[in-house]
Amino acid sequence: MNVNLYPLKEFKLPIVAECINPDIFQEKSLKEIEALKVWEGNKQKRLGELFKVEAVETSFEAPVITIHGNASRVRRIGVGMKSGEIIIKGDAGMHLGEEMRGGKITVYGNVLGWAGSMMKGGTIEIYGNAGDYLGAPYRGSTEGMKDGKIIVHGNVGREAGAHMRKGIIKIYGSAGQFAGFRMKGGTIYVQKDCESRAGACMVDGTIVVGGHIESVMPTFTIEGLRKRVKIEEGEIVEAPFYLFIGDLTENGHGRLFIAKEPNPHLSHYEKFL
Amino acid sequence: MELLIRNGFVYDPINGVNGEKMDIAVKDGKIVEKVNERRAKKIDATGMTIMPGGIDIHSHIAGGKVNAGRLLRPEDHFKDVEPKTAVTRSGVGYSIPSTFTTGYRYARMGWTTVMDPAMPPLEAKHTHEELSDTPIIDKASYPLLGDWWFVLEYLRDGKIEECARHVAWMIKATKGYAIKLVNPGGLEAWGFGRNVESIDDPVPYFGITPREIIRGLCKVNKLLNLPHTIHVHTNNLGKPGNYVTAIETMRCVEDLAEDGKPAIHITHCQFCAFKGDDWRTFESGAEEIANYVNAHSHVTMDMGQVIFTDTTTMTADGPFQYTLHMLSGNKWTNHDVETETSAGIVPFHYRRKSYVHATQWSIGLELALLIKDPWKILMTTDHPNGGPFIAYPRIVAWLMSRKAREATLKRINPKARSRSLLPSIDRELDFYEIAIVTRAGQAKALGLKNKGHLGVGADADIAIYNFNPETMDPSKKYKAVRRAFKRAAYTIKSGHVVVKDGEVLKHIDGATMWVDVQLREPCEIEVNENMKRRFKEYWTVEFENYPVSEDYLAVSHPIPVKADV
Numbered sequence: 001m002n003v004n005l006y007p008l009k010e011f012k013l014p015i016v017a018e019c020i021n022p023d024i025f026q027e028k029s030l031k032e033i034e035a036l037k038v039w040e041g042n043k044q045k046r047l048g049e050l051f052k053v054e055a056v057e058t059s060f061e062a063p064v065i066t067i068h069g070n071a072s073r074v075r076r077i078g079v080g081m082k083s084g085e086i087i088i089k090g091d092a093g094m095h096l097g098e099e100m101r102g103g104k105i106t107v108y109g110n111v112l113g114w115a116g117s118m119m120k121g122g123t124i125e126i127y128g129n130a131g132d133y134l135g136a137p138y139r140g141s142t143e144g145m146k147d148g149k150i151i152v153h154g155n156v157g158r159e160a161g162a163h164m165r166k167g168i169i170k171i172y173g174s175a176g177q178f179a180g181f182r183m184k185g186g187t188i189y190v191q192k193d194c195e196s197r198a199g200a201c202m203v204d205g206t207i208v209v210g211g212h213i214e215s216v217m218p219t220f221t222i223e224g225l226r227k228r229v230k231i232e233e234g235e236i237v238e239a240p241f242y243l244f245i246g247d248l249t250e251n252g253h254g255r256l257f258i259a260k261e262p263n264p265h266l267s268h269y270e271k272f273l
Numbered sequence: 274m275e276l277l278i279r280n281g282f283v284y285d286p287i288n289g290v291n292g293e294k295m296d297i298a299v300k301d302g303k304i305v306e307k308v309n310e311r312r313a314k315k316i317d318a319t320g321m322t323i324m325p326g327g328i329d330i331h332s333h334i335a336g337g338k339v340n341a342g343r344l345l346r347p348e349d350h351f352k353d354v355e356p357k358t359a360v361t362r363s364g365v366g367y368s369i370p371s372t373f374t375t376g377y378r379y380a381r382m383g384w385t386t387v388m389d390p391a392m393p394p395l396e397a398k399h400t401h402e403e404l405s406d407t408p409i410i411d412k413a414s415y416p417l418l419g420d421w422w423f424v425l426e427y428l429r430d431g432k433i434e435e436c437a438r439h440v441a442w443m444i445k446a447t448k449g450y451a452i453k454l455v456n457p458g459g460l461e462a463w464g465f466g467r468n469v470e471s472i473d474d475p476v477p478y479f480g481i482t483p484r485e486i487i488r489g490l491c492k493v494n495k496l497l498n499l500p501h502t503i504h505v506h507t508n509n510l511g512k513p514g515n516y517v518t519a520i521e522t523m524r525c526v527e528d529l530a531e532d533g534k535p536a537i538h539i540t541h542c543q544f545c546a547f548k549g550d551d552w553r554t555f556e557s558g559a560e561e562i563a564n565y566v567n568a569h570s571h572v573t574m575d576m577g578q579v580i581f582t583d584t585t586t587m588t589a590d591g592p593f594q595y596t597l598h599m600l601s602g603n604k605w606t607n608h609d610v611e612t613e614t615s616a617g618i619v620p621f622h623y624r625r626k627s628y629v630h631a632t633q634w635s636i637g638l639e640l641a642l643l644i645k646d647p648w649k650i651l652m653t654t655d656h657p658n659g660g661p662f663i664a665y666p667r668i669v670a671w672l673m674s675r676k677a678r679e680a681t682l683k684r685i686n687p688k689a690r691s692r693s694l695l696p697s698i699d700r701e702l703d704f705y706e707i708a709i710v711t712r713a714g715q716a717k718a719l720g721l722k723n724k725g726h727l728g729v730g731a732d733a734d735i736a737i738y739n740f741n742p743e744t745m746d747p748s749k750k751y752k753a754v755r756r757a758f759k760r761a762a763y764t765i766k767s768g769h770v771v772v773k774d775g776e777v778l779k780h781i782d783g784a785t786m787w788v789d790v791q792l793r794e795p796c797e798i799e800v801n802e803n804m805k806r807r808f809k810e811y812w813t814v815e816f817e818n819y820p821v822s823e824d825y826l827a828v829s830h831p832i833p834v835k836a837d838v
Contacts, residue, residue, distance in 0.1 A: 143348075
């Protein structure tokens with residue numbers, strides 16, 4: 001059974017809707033789905049009071065949930081989901097797909113902070129921009145992304161992929177400061193520009209920046225020039241890259257690839273090669 | 274209000290009641306002989322276990338350090354949120370719950386009195402503000418005096434009586450309950466980036482040893498007739514081989530004990546029962562400590578049991594926390610309290626598969642089972658250092674059931690399992706002994722006369738658990754024990770039914786207990802002049818703003834004590 005959700009009004013208060021999750025919707029009738037509990041501000045409401053719920057019978061086993069409209073104030077959509085699919089034709093709120101283990105979330109609008117936070121598997125694809133802390137753990141925690149894939153076609157905010165351990169984040173726009181902060185593994189690809197302090201305190205893993213970067217942290221050392229970089233199976237970027245290793249303050253051996261052409265200000269590193 | 278609890282199996286070790294079926298009458302917050310049967314509200318406790326309200330002798334629930342821990346660990350609260358209900362306020366857990374949640378969670382398990390064991394005098398006001406905000410339970414706090422400059426100076430000069438007068442003033446000024454020593458001498462040394470290695474290592478710039486501090490404060494404690502003994506967190510805590518220090522600490526006050534009364538309380542003993550030269554040769558020293566305690570009567574101790582979970586370690590033992598930070602690589606806060614004391618906080622995850630952590634788990638239970646007299650070893654987790662207090666039901670199950678211990682043993686590190694003494698221990702505590710280690714023994718060690726028992730005149734703090742000791746064997750049905758202790762059928766606090774079936778029914782304020790030491794001659798002027806001078810030079814607050822006045826406490830419950838000086 002597929003489910004369509006239409007917001008009944010423009011939400012003014014934050015809504016916490018962990019129940020929008022294919023695993024929870026599975027094998028529930030329309031009535032039961034409408035009766036699921038959500039918080040609107042400090043009031044507990046039923047899902048049916050905030051969304052028009054429409055069920056479409058299909059032969060697919062895992063349900064697909066589609067939200068039509070602006071859900072930028074709806075938090076915690078798809079938290080911990082294991083299977084199925086969520087499609088959001090509009091914006092989505094904070095903590096989208098937190099601790100997700102499987103399945104797919106597609107957003108055709110923008111997403112606020114902590115999308116794919118502490119993710120363990122599955123895929124999130126965002127066609128708009130993503131906020132801060134993409135794939136990063138909640139503040140204070142060191143339990144970063146353990147696996148899975150996040151693809152953003154727009155720009156992302158700060159600290160994307162902080163504490164990341166495994167998996168891949170692909171950003172086809174620009175990234176904010178501290179991309180890959182305290183990273184321990186996995187790959188972050190930023191196709192366009194990246195603000196400074198990329199890979200701060202990283203211990204392992206790979207960060208690839210295809211565009212301009214203001215500066216490389218002084219705690220990184222240049223290792224060499226590379227003709228191409230493999231992002232993942234079937235995706236290779238052909239361009240000369242500087243390879244930096246760091247962060248040396250943490251005894252790290254993370255790899256930071258910076259494209260040569262958009263960064264002429266880094267050419268002075270070549271004399272160390 | 275009158276209350277009649279009927280037909281339960283009562284366990285009241287102080288009055289020697291062992292599972293007898295009897296009625297308990299309550300009137301105006303006290304336990305009475307009988308009440309008007311027609312008027313009284315009746316609670317049918319048929320087939321249930323009745324005990325006095327639980328007491329926790331050592332649980333970090335309030336104060337500057339706990340709050341620094343809350344700030345350090347947003348991720349700890351994130352996954353454990355309690356929404357408000359009609360009677361309770363919202364809050365968060367897990368290992369460092371907010372004040373309201375702390376009160377509710379203790380009450381849900383049937384605990385009604387909790388002692389916060391480490392209050393830096395400078396943060397006494399903060400501590401009492403938080404204690405006032407902790408609902409339902411009664412509480413008290415122990416000021417940290419083991420590294421208090423004035424105490425060190427008096428003891429160095431051998432002025433025991435002056436020291437006693439000063440401590441009396443301090444306890445009154447901080448509204449404290451007992452004298453707490455944390456790594457005596459070591460915290461002062463930590464102010465200079467150092468530590469003390471044994472109880473005979475001199476404290477820098479003071480020319481005094483931890484042994485002299487412990488003995489001095491033990492004498493002071495006796496002169497003041499404080500209800501509790503000195504409450505000692507030993508030197509070298511958390512280091513392999515420290516069981517020797519723990520035994521030496523107990524031995525150093527052996528001669529100060531009189532007529533078999535305890536003279537020292539060694540707290541969270543699990544953390545100071547480590548044998549071995551380093552972490553690779555680390556093993557349990559529980560047997561040695563248990564042998565000593567079994568042969569001597571001047572010691573009480575509590576377990577400091579480790580639970581396999583993610584928790585937050587916090588103690589006033591700054592140097593130990595720094596070592597832990599370097600060992601684990603986890604984040605760390607050094608919460609320095611000016612000239613007075615220090616504290617450190619490090620998040621920590623105890624893992625089943627780690628040899629050291631699994632051995633620590635084993636040590637706590639070995640201590641509790643090898644020490645024959647349950648009045649000497651009390652149940653704690655040193656919340657939140659060994660684990661959050663909400664794990665008490667699990668410890669009760671481990672103590673009551675060999676089967677429960679074996680179930681956990683199967684899942685721990687194989688090397689730790691093969692070296693653990695637990696498989697060789699058949700002892701299983703019964704409900705009578707559980708009532709001692711969680712209530713009666715704690716009340717006795719703390720010198721709380723109206724708590725920990727259900728005799729006439731006692732405070733009506735009662736816990737009723739839905740477990741029938743007649744038809745069910747706790748040794749086999751340990752999961753049922755765990756469930757029963759997790760959600761008390763009823764918790765009664767000061768005669769009010771505050772919890773039913775694990776849900777909080779009523780919000781009441783608990784009292785803050787403090788010891789009002791009455792000296793033979795007032796010493797205000799002598800103490801004040803001396804302190805004022807020092808305050809001008811070294812403290813950031815004015816002396817006049819320092820003491821906590823009684824109206825600062827939401828519900829003040831002074832316990833008058835006549836001192837011998």
